[in-house]
Amino acid sequence: MVMRNGVPDSWPFHYQKLVADCGAIGIVCPSAELLMSDLQQLFSPDEIAVAKIIVTRGEGERGYTPPAITTPMRVIIKSAMPNYAAVNYTKGVHLHVCETRLAHQPKLAGIKHLNRLENVMARMEWRDEALFDGLMLDQEDNVIECTMSNIFARFDGKLITPDLSQCGVAGITRQRIIELANSPRLTKSPGVTSILGLTVEVAQLPLSLLLQADEVIICNSLYGAFQVNTIANKTWSQQPLASTIRNLLTHD
Amino acid sequence: MVMRNGVPDSWPFHYQKLVADCGAIGIVCPSAELLMSDLQQLFSPDEIAVAKIIVTRGEGERGYTPPAITTPMRVIIKSAMPNYAAVNYTKGVHLHVCETRLAHQPKLAGIKHLNRLENVMARMEWRDEALFDGLMLDQEDNVIECTMSNIFARFDGKLITPDLSQCGVAGITRQRIIELANSPRLTKSPGVTSILGLTVEVAQLPLSLLLQADEVIICNSLYGAFQVNTIANKTWSQQPLASTIRNLLTHD
Numbered sequence: 001m002v003m004r005n006g007v008p009d010s011w012p013f014h015y016q017k018l019v020a021d022c023g024a025i026g027i028v029c030p031s032a033e034l035l036m037s038d039l040q041q042l043f044s045p046d047e048i049a050v051a052k053i054i055v056t057r058g059e060g061e062r063g064y065t066p067p068a069i070t071t072p073m074r075v076i077i078k079s080a081m082p083n084y085a086a087v088n089y090t091k092g093v094h095l096h097v098c099e100t101r102l103a104h105q106p107k108l109a110g111i112k113h114l115n116r117l118e119n120v121m122a123r124m125e126w127r128d129e130a131l132f133d134g135l136m137l138d139q140e141d142n143v144i145e146c147t148m149s150n151i152f153a154r155f156d157g158k159l160i161t162p163d164l165s166q167c168g169v170a171g172i173t174r175q176r177i178i179e180l181a182n183s184p185r186l187t188k189s190p191g192v193t194s195i196l197g198l199t200v201e202v203a204q205l206p207l208s209l210l211l212q213a214d215e216v217i218i219c220n221s222l223y224g225a226f227q228v229n230t231i232a233n234k235t236w237s238q239q240p241l242a243s244t245i246r247n248l249l250t251h252d
Numbered sequence: 253m254v255m256r257n258g259v260p261d262s263w264p265f266h267y268q269k270l271v272a273d274c275g276a277i278g279i280v281c282p283s284a285e286l287l288m289s290d291l292q293q294l295f296s297p298d299e300i301a302v303a304k305i306i307v308t309r310g311e312g313e314r315g316y317t318p319p320a321i322t323t324p325m326r327v328i329i330k331s332a333m334p335n336y337a338a339v340n341y342t343k344g345v346h347l348h349v350c351e352t353r354l355a356h357q358p359k360l361a362g363i364k365h366l367n368r369l370e371n372v373m374a375r376m377e378w379r380d381e382a383l384f385d386g387l388m389l390d391q392e393d394n395v396i397e398c399t400m401s402n403i404f405a406r407f408d409g410k411l412i413t414p415d416l417s418q419c420g421v422a423g424i425t426r427q428r429i430i431e432l433a434n435s436p437r438l439t440k441s442p443g444v445t446s447i448l449g450l451t452v453e454v455a456q457l458p459l460s461l462l463l464q465a466d467e468v469i470i471c472n473s474l475y476g477a478f479q480v481n482t483i484a485n486k487t488w489s490q491q492p493l494a495s496t497i498r499n500l501l502t503h504d
Contacts, residue, residue: 061331062304062331064374077314100359107370108370113369115367115368115369117365118357120318123317124318
């Protein structure tokens with residue numbers, strides 16, 4: 001999360017996801033008040049930095065049996081805000097296509113748990129700093145996400161973002177972009193039905209289809225949204241959607 | 253691992269697996285000498301106890317990018333030897349059939365890595381202490397393993413143990429039992445081709461087939477082997493294979 005003025009940007013979205021994801025794996029999430037008080041011990045109101053909250057199940061014995069009652073452990077990590085290259089904002093970013101595939105596990109899909117060895121293996125596939133992130137597919141060649149980002153593809157007036165019911169992490173920026181596309185526009189412009197001026201669909205997105213998109217953007221909580229400039233041999237020219245979304249995310 | 257006389261039982265098997273599994277996820281395993289010296293700091297020669305070795309990639313920054321060079325971290329954990337019920341040795345054990353399925357991930361299958369959230373979720377499904385372990389299936393109803401054990405099914409003179417090329421942990425006791433079944437018998441008994449007197453096959457093992465087996469055993473490094481007495485409504489009468497295997501594992 002980006003910490004600004006002593007609080008996390010989009011905190012209600014982050015906290016709601018933390019509660020839901022903890023619940024999905026049987027952990028009772030610490031209260032928002034407690035976590036906010038932890039954050040305020042570590043971050044001063046006059047800095048912009050990155051906060052990471054990790055909640056663990058708590059202490060246990062050897063073996064897989066969790067104790068009947070545990071006190072979840074809270075870990076708060078402070079890091080410097082990344083310094084993104086200016087070209088990411090203007091031309092867009094380059095993506096590696098990862099060989100490491102995401103396994104289908106509906107019981108854990110969408111959740112931001114800590115079992116991310118697939119992402120670690122995928123991120124080890126490249127060291128070229130010109131590649132901003134790596135596209136991760138499932139074993140059926142569907143695009144799911146990038147190692148640290150969600151993804152949207154635009155086809156004319158429609159955005160498609162991958163279905164995450166089998167694998168992947170459903171990030172809050174993805175959720176916010178879906179909500180932007182579903183929010184009625186306040187001024188009445190004929191033919192424009194949402195703030196974004198686009199409809200959105202959560203669907204299967206084969207790599208072959210992604211490469212035919214009119215525009216591709218990736219997103220996460222730190223950088224907001226970047227346009228994708230290249231994936232393998234495919235190049236997209238500069239377009240305004242990522243910048244529009246960044247603005248809407250910031251001022252929402 | 254069981255520590256006895258100051259050294260781990262079957263140490264060459266354990267160390268070889270640790271080296272191979274570390275290598276599969278890009279970690280250079282610490283030397284056997286270093287780990288043995290760690291163990292000898294924690295365990296005295298006159299106790300029987302459980303040792304667990306965890307090797308991590310080492311320290312890194314936020315995000316999935318591992319540093320170019322890291323020093324792996326060694327964690328050695330000492331626990332009491334479990335006190336198994338006498339009935340496990342005589343009648344056998346009861347298995348729960350887990351609802352949580354194992355996802356297919358060929359890149360990580362067989363490896364004893366620490367991303368075992370599926371096993372944790374599976375182990376949370378029961379609290380009845382009469383259930384010794386939980387049978388884990390893949391999403392196609394193939395038996396893979398139990399949460400903390402591997403499994404073998406006997407059909408006449410043939411043992412089948414599940415293929416672990418898509419998911420599961422290939423434990424060293426499973427490997428040792430396969431080797432026992434493949435080891436020529438020293439005395440020449442007509443028709444008996446191996447020490448175990450059985451052939452062994454690594455194959456797909458649907459749950460429906462497992463339930464038709466003549467005998468089922470589970471195994472791990474701590475208890476060796478136990479016969480399975482019941483799975484759901486299916487009961488097997490007491491047979492000698494688990495006890496034979498325990499003896500061979502101990503004296504091998």
